[in-house]
Amino acid sequence: MESGHRIEAALDAAFARIETPAGPPKLAAAMRHAVFGAGQRIRPRLCLAVAMACGDDMPAATDSAAVAIEVLHCASLVHDDMPCFDNADIRRGKPTVHRVYGEPLAVLTGDALIVLAFQTLARGVVAAPERMGRLVDIVAAAIGAPAGLCAGQAWESEPEVDLAEYHRAKTGVLFAAATEAGGAAAGHPDPVAWRTLGAKLGEAYQVADDLRDVAADPERLGKPRGQDAALGRPNAVAELGVVGAITRLKALVGEAVGSIPPCPGREALQAHILDETGRFVPKELARQAA
Amino acid sequence: MESGHRIEAALDAAFARIETPAGPPKLAAAMRHAVFGAGQRIRPRLCLAVAMACGDDMPAATDSAAVAIEVLHCASLVHDDMPCFDNADIRRGKPTVHRVYGEPLAVLTGDALIVLAFQTLARGVVAAPERMGRLVDIVAAAIGAPAGLCAGQAWESEPEVDLAEYHRAKTGVLFAAATEAGGAAAGHPDPVAWRTLGAKLGEAYQVADDLRDVAADPERLGKPRGQDAALGRPNAVAELGVVGAITRLKALVGEAVGSIPPCPGREALQAHILDETGRFVPKELARQAA
Numbered sequence: 148m149e150s151g152h153r154i155e156a157a158l159d160a161a162f163a164r165i166e167t168p169a170g171p172p173k174l175a176a177a178m179r180h181a182v183f184g185a186g187q188r189i190r191p192r193l194c195l196a197v198a199m200a201c202g203d204d205m206p207a208a209t210d211s212a213a214v215a216i217e218v219l220h221c222a223s224l225v226h227d228d229m230p231c232f233d234n235a236d237i238r239r240g241k242p243t244v245h246r247v248y249g250e251p252l253a254v255l256t257g258d259a260l261i262v263l264a265f266q267t268l269a270r271g272v273v274a275a276p277e278r279m280g281r282l283v284d285i286v287a288a289a290i291g292a293p294a295g296l297c298a299g300q301a302w303e304s305e306p307e308v309d310l311a312e313y314h315r316a317k318t319g320v321l322f323a324a325a326t327e328a329g330g331a332a333a334g335h336p337d338p339v340a341w342r343t344l345g346a347k348l349g350e351a352y353q354v355a356d357d358l359r360d361v362a363a364d365p366e367r368l369g370k371p372r373g374q375d376a377a378l379g380r381p382n383a384v385a386e387l388g389v390v391g392a393i394t395r396l397k398a399l400v401g402e403a404v405g406s407i408p409p410c411p412g413r414e415a416l417q418a419h420i421l422d423e424t425g426r427f428v429p430k431e432l433a434r435q436a437a
Numbered sequence: 438m439e440s441g442h443r444i445e446a447a448l449d450a451a452f453a454r455i456e457t458p459a460g461p462p463k464l465a466a467a468m469r470h471a472v473f474g475a476g477q478r479i480r481p482r483l484c485l486a487v488a489m490a491c492g493d494d495m496p497a498a499t500d501s502a503a504v505a506i507e508v509l510h511c512a513s514l515v516h517d518d519m520p521c522f523d524n525a526d527i528r529r530g531k532p533t534v535h536r537v538y539g540e541p542l543a544v545l546t547g548d549a550l551i552v553l554a555f556q557t558l559a560r561g562v563v564a565a566p567e568r569m570g571r572l573v574d575i576v577a578a579a580i581g582a583p584a585g586l587c588a589g590q591a592w593e594s595e596p597e598v599d600l601a602e603y604h605r606a607k608t609g610v611l612f613a614a615a616t617e618a619g620g621a622a623a624g625h626p627d628p629v630a631w632r633t634l635g636a637k638l639g640e641a642y643q644v645a646d647d648l649r650d651v652a653a654d655p656e657r658l659g660k661p662r663g664q665d666a667a668l669g670r671p672n673a674v675a676e677l678g679v680v681g682a683i684t685r686l687k688a689l690v691g692e693a694v695g696s697i698p699p700c701p702g703r704e705a706l707q708a709h710i711l712d713e714t715g716r717f718v719p720k721e722l723a724r725q726a727a
Contacts (some may be wrong), residue, residue: 169583171598172595173594174587192665196531204445222548229544231540231541245513246636249521249594251521254521254522257544257548258581259581259582261551262551262580262587263575265555266573266574266577269571269574270536276566276569277566279569280562280566280569283559283569284556284559291455291549291553291700292460292461292465292468293455294463295549295553297548298545298549301464302461302540302543304463304541304542308461
């Protein structure tokens with residue numbers, strides 16, 4: 148199965164267990180609103196790619212790890228969009244969860260999606276109990292305290308903090324968990340060795356995000372976006388210019404690919420990552436920088 | 438170790454892993470604010486009592502199950518107290534988390550406490566991987582969709598719902614998980630058989646709560662509390678009167694004690710539960726009803 152279809156099928160299977168007549172319908176609808184739609188599934192695709200490079204000997208474990216990473220990502224977006232944080236109206240081209248379903252259901256949707264990550268692991272990894280603890284630990288560390296997504300967001304409430312550094316870390320943590328979880332799901336003996344791949348790709352993705360914004364609105368070229376500046380978010384284009392940012396992105400992808408640990412599918416994974424990241428730079432900018 | 442001390446020690450150990458200089462200090466402080474203080478620890482005590490009745494052959498697993506249940510309970514209180522839900526100023530005699538730390542940290546504190554439940558299980562049950570999946574599943578079901586605490590709270594956003602039934606279920610679900618998790622942590626072959634004990638005690642606790650309110654403010658006797666009526670919460674004293682409520686409470690405790698499955702420590706557990714629940718009815722009311 149093509150990995151995009153495999154991820155959607157795994158997400159659908161996870162939702163089938165919670166979308167029962169016994170549950171409150173609006174919560175289920177809000178959870179679906181948060182997870183299905185225009186998401187690129189970059190993190191679960193990465194998780195799958197790593198597991199496949201390691202042999203993917205237990206596909207149910209791989210699927211559940213990929214689902215866990217994606218629903219955590221969606222959970223963090225739902226809570227981050229709320230009025231007390233970014234107060235966002237639109238996400239992935241649709242109204243945000245709290246705009247459609249109200250704040251109480253937005254809180255509960257984020258909560259229930261966090262829990263769904265662990266529910267999915269509990270069911271998907273049951274045939275490989277010796278992998279379960281590691282996977283639960285990886286996924287929990289990626290979202291909780293002291294260094295997961297929640298902790299990253301909580302740094303915004305601290306008086307003294309290097310915001311640029313924290314934003315880099317916040318993006319990186321879930322990418323690093325995606326690769327580590329992919330390794331752990333497939334029984335790789337040293338899943339931690341996979342974290343550098345994820346961390347570097349997370350950083351590259353952030354640079355690509357800055358480049359996409361410039362491509363979408365060239366007038367912003369070289370100027371920090373208003374919200375970035377206000378929130379202290381780093382912006383690679385503002386710091387390095389378009390050409391510098393593309394150079395930085397390529398260097399990060401190179402470091403990512405170079406960090407891949409020995410495994411049966413190392414070459415295929417390298418090719419896969421170069422292919423995926425090749426689409427990171429918008430064509431107009433790539434031509435412009437060539 | 439006396440079970441109260443054992444629970445505090447286990448909670449402290451769980452917090453030690455998140456209270457590191459690497460994490461944002463206010464988040465850690467807010468999490469501690471939510472968990473430590475005047476809580477009665479009724480659910481983790483129950484979890485421990487069941488595990489001990491089943492032999493408690495793996496104390497680290499028992500401790501982590503008890504911690505998971507308690508921090509989930511605290512997480513749900515933090516989110517339920519927020520302005521978009523109950524908008525509560527005081528909890529357990531202290532200002533609520535959002536009053537002290539603000540709404541953003543209250544959201545994140547609830548999130549991180551949910552995650553802490555699973556982090557604690559991942560570490561505490563690592564020596565018994567075959568128990569891990571079951572415990573993660575029990576704990577996740579108790580808080581998530583379609584029938585855990587989040588789902589219970591989400592019913593309030595539905596237009597047609599039997600609110601009295603939903604409030605009973607909402608209290609019962611975590612008590613039932615506490616007893617089921619206690620059995621699972623100690624390797625009982627059929628942990629589901631322990632759920633009736635928790636569900637009945639949860640219902641008894643709710644009746645006791647109504648009785649305590651009357652004891653604290655006798656003028657409320659027989660009248661539904663304003664908030665209960667507004668939110669459609671059931672109130673045993675309003676429905677049955679003081680004597681009727683005490684009779685109902687005793688019947689529920691009897692059903693709870695009678696439901697205890699065969700296990701090595703059945704008699705000791707029955708005595709323990711009669712002792713704990715004996716303190717449920719405030720003395721003044723017990724005398725009055727005698």
